[in-house]
Amino acid sequence: METNAVLVNPKDNIAVAIKEIKAGETVTGIGDLELQANEDIMRNHKVAIAEVAENEPVLKYGEKIGFASKPIRAGDWVHSHNLKWEED
């Protein structure tokens, strides 16, 4: 299967889509993890590869890029609608 995502750092809980990933499609390029996208993920956007509870950190480059503003499921698109910069 063609690679459609990149895990930038092994500690991360999101991957970056390098192609558009349609809802239901398998997310590849993230190691042995079995994962389907819950919604369409635009190219270069983030897809959660693990569950992130509300107020828990979202990690990219192995570092915090913000916190879940609502519960995030593995396979969800991650962007401004569910990722806040600062903790409440």
Place this chain on the structure above:
Amino acid sequence: MGFLGYRRPDGKCGVRNHVMVLSSVSCANGVVNAIGREVPEVKAVTHPEGCGRGIADVEITGRTVAGLCNNPNVASILIVGLGCEFMKAPQLAEQVQASGKRVESLVIQENGGTKKTTARGIEIARDMLAETGTLEREACGWDKLILGLECGGSDALSGVTANPLVGVAADWLVARGGTVILSETTEMIGTEEVLKKRAATPEIGDKLYGMIKDHTAFVKEALGPFASMVISPGNIEGGLTNITEKSLGCIIKGGTTPVVEVVDYGAQPSTAGLVIMDTPGSDVFSLTGMAAGGAQILLFTTGRGSPVGFPIAPVVKIASNSELFNMMEDDMDLNAGRLLEGVSIAHAGDELVDLIKRVAEGEQPKAEANLQDCLSIHTVGPAF
């Protein structure tokens, strides 16, 4: 192991052997350009500074111009001044003489004007070329190399492909006792906590944290309603959610080693390792600062495509995606887009290190061959 470079009297090693003809003030740019047209083998370097500025800028310009003269890629320097400017050519020449290099100065008001000064400048430049032309490359250790890192015209993939790839080269050089300069304070906004943790000592961490916080406040004040443009709507549409995410993608160029020093714009690092320089994010200002700090080679990642080079230090272009690499192949040296096409970062890292070695020994990257000689000195205050 190391590279074949040009040993300078001060012990530094150049990857190029330039004769630089430099203006001390913008009023001398015409003469410098006239010398450059007649003797195209020299690097004719002009800039808009040298007079009519406040104290802070006088200091920055003086440090930057002296730093460019001290860059080991420069063998000999002819400084052309007007005479009545603030930053005087003979004083600058005296300051640079400590490097042991041949430095001469010409003052237009004392040499009978444009034509006479140009004629004398041509003679001196040709003599310097004849003299430096006999120098041969000798074995130099990697500890003598300073790499300056830059990202410009970035896209969403810069932080995923090209910048992590540069990080591999940064770690490679630091492991061999060399120095890497990470710059662009604007593109560190939001990563102050991360960088502070990576500092070699608490003092360095505090300095770094303060530098980024001060710059964040400055950006808010200076850009007002446009401050949020530091992360643009285009960035957000492209998939970057906030400034921290964007900045993390920039600082990854510096690799993973501790930050050993924080230096001002254009200042030379005093120690080897990963050094952070306080520069604007704007590419040409940042390149100029790092070259003044002694960087002999500049690594420049780009996603949208930048053709920019620098007069006295070769600039290596690393494309973040294959579309750009193919579209602007005359400007690009390495395609990091292949990281998304099955090429491992370890393999691409080896290729980049190999390219750095070849460039250090004389191979011209595209921007150098294209004579993309861009230079701008950072200023903080108004002109008077």
